[in-house]
Amino acid sequence: MSIVTSVEIISGRTVRLGFADGSARVVDLTPFLWGPAMERLATDEALFGEVAVDAVAGTIVWPNGADLDPDVLHGDYDPAPARR
DSSP states (O other), X not given: OOOEEEEEEEETTEEEEEETTSOEEEEEOGGGXXXXXXXXXXXXXXXXXXXXXXXXXXXXXXXXXXXXXXXXXXXXXXXXXXXX
């Protein structure tokens, strides 16, 4: 199980993530920003900029309740396919 410990926006929708195992990854979140909770993050700079680490959930979250699976962010699993 991966745990996100830090997040930094690099540019656009790309973030640098730190993990509890000491690893770090640069991840373009654009492919994840679909569906009711995520679509607004794709277009709203201010809301996307409020990304934070939730220490209890061990992942990144936004004030609108959106979050992402830390194991997917770590690269351990592929994300669920976008619904069309």
